[in-house]
Amino acid sequence: MKWVSCSCYVPCRWVGEEEGGSLSEVRARVGASHGITDLGHKLHFYDRWAPDYDQDVAALQYRAPRLAVDCLTQALPGPPHAALILDVACGTGLVAAELQARGFLQLHGVDGSPGMLERARARGLYQNLSLCVLGQEPLPSSEGTFDAVLMVGALSDGQVPCSAIPELLRVTKPGGLVCLTTRTNPSNLHYKEALEATLDRLEQAGAWERLVAWPVDQWELATSELEVVPRTSDSDGFISGIVYLYRKQEGAQVEGLRPSPQPPAGL
Known part of the structure; x- marks a missing residue:
């Protein structure tokens, strides 16, 4: 090819x-x-x-799915098999494979790409998969549905906009967890700054509390020498990334967290 x-x-x-x-x-x-x-x-x-x-x-030794699930697993109370999980921007199901390996069985996924959803469906790990372009339409779920919501690898320019973050909170149960990742290589720093401003605004509004902000140097191999973590070479250098973990507060009421009047059927 x-x-x-x-x-x-x-x-x-x-x-x-x-x-x-x-x-x-x-x-x-x-x-x-x-x-x-x-x-x-x-x-x-x-x-x-x-x-x-x-x-x-x-x-490219992409590590974000495993890192995110490791982070979530350490914080989620109760047995994994009892937790209802939503994998947003699920792609081909890499996060679901990591979740199942740790005993999570109730997995739902959404993605904006029919081609990616077809691959995810073939894995047979999800109980439900739905087509949803987050940022342009609401998640097809009722308010407070999931014990945990993950979005791994989709927070960057041209993918999921920062303005969609409250929608993840909407479908999370009070006391539930939201796990997010983004790259911190040079070309994504502007987006990361906007993302963190959104995350901080929601925390200041009492919507959630930050549990983890975990910077990771070896996120995936760099695609160009301009993106390499300092003091490494392009031949073996990695870009960096970060994992965030938040807990939704009880009774969270902030702008953007109101439930959709009639969520689309699906989950």
Whole structure:
């Protein structure tokens, strides 16, 4: 499979029949995904990427799903099998695989890419999967449904906007947990600043309390030398990231947390 540039709406495309590719080709695909800032173009890109997504992120040693689930598992009270979990922007189901390995069985997922959902459905780990473009429509769930909500890898430009964060809180039970991740490499720092401003505003409003803000140096292999963690080289360098964990407060009432009048059917 070859990776080429083009002048169409999606900046790059796949050609050829071969599976996989070199690390440089994988880096090109992942780097291209980071560079698309239009949501519609991004979703189309993910539809095309879905068949190769798992092997590509494995080649880059992508650690966010495991790190996020490790963080959640340590804080969630009660037995894992009893917890109802929502995996937002679930992709192909990498987070669900980590959750199931730790005994979580009640897994629901949403994603904006039909191609990614098809791959997630094939894993057979979710009890329910729904198509939802968060930021443009509400989550298809009632207020206070889930014991924990995770969103791993989708908080960056062109993906889920910061304005959608209260929607995650809406569907979380009082006392439930919300686990989020984002990259902290140079090209994502502007988004990270906006994200943290949103997270802090919600905490100041009494909507939730921060339990963890865990910076991680070795998040995934860098896609370019400009993104490498300082004091490493591009050949073995990683970008950095961060895991956040919050607990929803009892009786949280802030702007943006009002339930949708009629949530779409699904979960």
